[in-house]
Each structure stands twice: as structure tokens, then as C-alpha cells.
Amino acid sequence: xxxxxxxxxxxxxxxxxxxxxxxxxxxxxxxxxxxxxxxxxxxxxxxxxxxxxxxxxxxxxxxxxxxxxxxxxxxxxxxxxxxxxxxxxxxxxxxxxxxxxxxxxxxxxxxxxxxxxxxxxxxxxxxxxxxxxxxxxxxxxxxxxxxxxxxxxxxxxxxxxxxxxxxxxxxxxxxxxxxxxxxxxxx
Amino acid sequence: xxxxxxxxxxxxxxxxxxxxxxxxxxxxxxxxxxxxxxxxxxxxxxxxxxxxxxxxxxxxxxxxxxxxxxxxxxxxxxxxxxxxxxxxxxxxxxxxxxxxxxxxxxxxxxxxxxxxxxxxxxxxxxxxxxxxxxxxxxxxxxxxxxxxxxxxxxxxxxxxxxxxxxxxxxxxxxxxxxxxxxxxxxx
Numbered sequence: 285x286x287x288x289x290x291x292x293x294x295x296x297x298x299x300x301x302x303x304x305x306x307x308x309x310x311x312x313x314x315x316x317x318x319x320x321x322x323x324x325x326x327x328x329x330x331x332x333x334x335x336x337x338x339x340x341x342x343x344x345x346x347x348x349x350x351x352x353x354x355x356x357x358x359x360x361x362x363x364x365x366x367x368x369x370x371x372x373x374x375x376x377x378x379x380x381x382x383x384x385x386x387x388x389x390x391x392x393x394x395x396x397x398x399x400x401x402x403x404x405x406x407x408x409x410x411x412x413x414x415x416x417x418x419x420x421x422x423x424x425x426x427x428x429x430x431x432x433x434x435x436x437x438x439x440x441x442x443x444x445x446x447x448x449x450x451x452x453x454x455x456x457x458x459x460x461x462x463x464x465x466x467x468x469x470x471x
Numbered sequence: 472x473x474x475x476x477x478x479x480x481x482x483x484x485x486x487x488x489x490x491x492x493x494x495x496x497x498x499x500x501x502x503x504x505x506x507x508x509x510x511x512x513x514x515x516x517x518x519x520x521x522x523x524x525x526x527x528x529x530x531x532x533x534x535x536x537x538x539x540x541x542x543x544x545x546x547x548x549x550x551x552x553x554x555x556x557x558x559x560x561x562x563x564x565x566x567x568x569x570x571x572x573x574x575x576x577x578x579x580x581x582x583x584x585x586x587x588x589x590x591x592x593x594x595x596x597x598x599x600x601x602x603x604x605x606x607x608x609x610x611x612x613x614x615x616x617x618x619x620x621x622x623x624x625x626x627x628x629x630x631x632x633x634x635x636x637x638x639x640x641x642x643x644x645x646x647x648x649x650x651x652x653x654x655x656x657x658x
Contacts, residue, residue, distance in 0.1 A: 286476050286477065287474055287475060287476055287477070287478065287479035288474060288479075289473050289474055289476055289495075289504070290473065290474070291474065292474035292475075292479045292480070292481070293479070294479070302599065305544065308476075317476070318542070319545060320509050320510065320542055320543060320544065320545065321510060321543050321544070321545055322507045323507065323508060323510065323582065355505065355507055356507060356508050356582075357492065357507065357508070358506060358507065358508055358577075358580040359577050359578075359580065360577055361575035361577050361648055362573070362575055362582065363575075364577075383573065383644060383646055386549070386570065388548035388549055388550075390545075390546050390547055390548050390551075391546075393545040393546065395510065395543075395549065412489065457570060457644045459570055461548055
């Protein structure tokens with residue numbers, strides 16, 4: 285059973301008038317609760333050809349390596365959200381954002397939007413959601429311990445683009461659909 | 472007053488532990504209700520150099536012209552959602568999607584993601600949310616009656632790109648921040 289956000293009455297799933305999908309509707313006050321995909325904004329932070337990765341201190345994927353990324357918040361742009369995540373997870377100031385990868389993960393209602401950025405002054409630490417953060421050369425990327433498919437693909441795209449393009453400005457925007465990873469327990 | 476989706480108890484806005492922003496939190500069951508930006512997916516549908524526009528049969532901007540666009544749903548990719556909107560609003564099958572424009576509208580917690588597409592068989596009608604639909608040459612675009620700033624910018628970008636680029640495949644992905652239009656009454 286779920287309840288109405290606006291009046292607390294028991295709500296029910298039904299297809300509202302002029303709609304074609306079931307929604308949580310309140311029979312008391314008529315409020316319709318829409319649930320839509322969420323945006324995960326993230327940054328591939330590069331410094332002197334090295335990539336900034338964070339080892340997760342939270343589930344899912346505790347102990348695995350990822351790039352700074354998290355749920356976009358109301359009131360910010362995607363790039364601002366991506367920079368905020370870099371700051372929160374790695375004490376890093378991500379600058380010169382360039383739109384880089386967009387991943388659809390329809391099975392879990394998520395869109396990843398990743399910016400390629402530089403790291404201001406090469407400075408970073410580790411936020412409360414990270415066990416540690418570090419800059420990795422390509423040969424040192426811990427591929428078997430990368431947390432998410434979206435992160436793996438972004439890293440691979442980047443290492444490929446930087447040998448096939450003369451300048452970062454000419455890198456394409458990559459777009460992909462990713463299937464749900466059933467090995468990840470989500471909450 | 473707002474209520475808990477999970478148990479119906481009165482909920483309160485507070486900053487949860489390990490967080491830094493106020494959320495709607497239930498003091499009874501601990502459920503945290505997150506509100507995040509929503510994606511508007513849309514299509515700039517082109518047929519023989521003409522653009523498909525729809526005259527809105529719903530608020531906001533009843534009677535104004537727009538491109539097919541609407542809230543992205545769970546379970547679909549952005550491109551699938553954009554194609555769905557074309558079908559719902561204009562009885563049009565949008566094919567060959569190419570990522571084209573991304574607009575941040577942080578003041579209202581929306582992200583527009585627009586695909587450039589072709590119109591299958593040149594066929595269209597008008598869905599229930601449209602008073603009428605029509606294909607417009609550039610000179611005939613009803614600029615003063617275009618519903619939203621994001622639509623205006625997309626049209627302008629397109630008319631510019633098609634004179635400055637040899638092929639559609641080379642059009643860049645445009646990205647902009649748009650301010651809230653205070654003249655639009657939102658519900």
C-alpha cells in the first residue's frame with residue numbers, strides 16, 4: 285500500500301484520464317504522483333593524462349572504483365551537479381566541463397550524463413562517500429574492480445578518443461544503452 | 472503539510488544524516504522522498520526541409536506552437552521517449568534519431584533533451600494534446616507563437632546548422648542554460 289503525498293489518504297495505481305500509463309492516484313484529493321527517470325551526473329576528471337577515481341565507501345558496490353557521480357539535484361545544471369559530485373566525493377574542483385557520454389539504463393529508470401573535465405591545481409582528497417581517491421594512468425586502471433558498466437565504457441571511450449583525436453574539443457558525444465547489471469543489489 | 476508515500480504519516484522537511492539538503496522525511500518509518508530534475512524528451516522532426524510543429528491543446532501555452540515533447544517515462548530510453556511523444560502528439564513516426572540539443576532549466580528542475588529526426592513516409596496527424604499539426608518551411612515558422620524558449624532555440628540552431636554544415640551527421644550537440652519564463656503559468 286502507498287499513500288498520497290498531499291493528503292495522506294490511501295492511494296491506488298490506475299490510469300488517469302487523458303493518460304495511458306498507470307500512476308499512483310489519490311481517490312480522496314485527486315493528486316497524481318508521477319515517477320520519472322532520474323539523472324546521474326558525473327565527471328571524468330583528467331589531470332596530466334591521469335584519471336581521478338574514487339573507491340566507494342557506500343553500497344551498491346562498496347569497495348569498488350568509480351568516477352565522481354550521483355543523483356542530479358533540483359536547482360542545478362547537469363554540469364554544476366557533476367562538479368558538485370566531484371567536490372563531495374573527491375574534494376576535487378572539476379573545471380572546463382565538456383559533455384562527453386550519455387547512457388540510457390531504462391531497466392532501472394536512470395540516465396547517466398558524464399562530463400569530461402580538468403582537475404583544478406591537481407588537488408584532491410576523499411569525501412565521506414569514498415574510502416580513498418587516486419589518479420590512475422591508463423595501464424593502472426583496476427578494470428576488474430570498476431563499480432559500474434557506465435564507468436567502464438566511459439574510461440574505454442576516453443582512452444580510445446585520446447589516441448584517435450588531436451584535441452579534446454573534437455571528441456564526440458557518446459551515447460549508449462546499458463542493460464541492468466543483475467549482480468548489483470540496489471536499495 | 473505533506474505525507475509519507477510509504478506509511479501515510481505526516482512527513483517533515485529536514486536534512487537526513489549523511490546528506491546536505493533538506494528532504495521530505497517520515498519520522499514514523501524513516502522513508503526519505505527525493506525530488507530530482509525531470510527530463511523532457513522531444514524531437515525536431517524534419518521532412519523535405521520542413522519542420523513538424525504542433526499547436527498545443529493543453530496548458531501551459533494552450534494554442535501556441537511547439538515540437539513534440541514531454542516527460543520521459545521509466546522503462547524507455549530518451550530516444551524512445553522522444554519518438555513516443557511524436558507519435559502521441561502528432562501521429563508521426565520519428566526515425567533516424569540524432570542527439571541534438573540539451574537544455575538545463577534549473578529554475579524549474581527540468582532538462583530538455585531534443586533529437587533531430589526524420590518523418591517516416593511524411594505522414595502525420597494530430598494527437599489529443601494537439602489542436603493541429605503542420606509542416607513548416609523556415610520562412611513560415613510562427614516565431615511569435617512558439618510556446619517555449621527551448622523550442623525557439625532548437626529551431627534557430629537547426630536553421631543555422633543546415634547552412635553551415637554539409638551533412639546532418641556533422642551537426643554539433645548544442646547545450647544551453649535557459650532561465651525560467653515567468654510569463655508561463657505552470658501547474
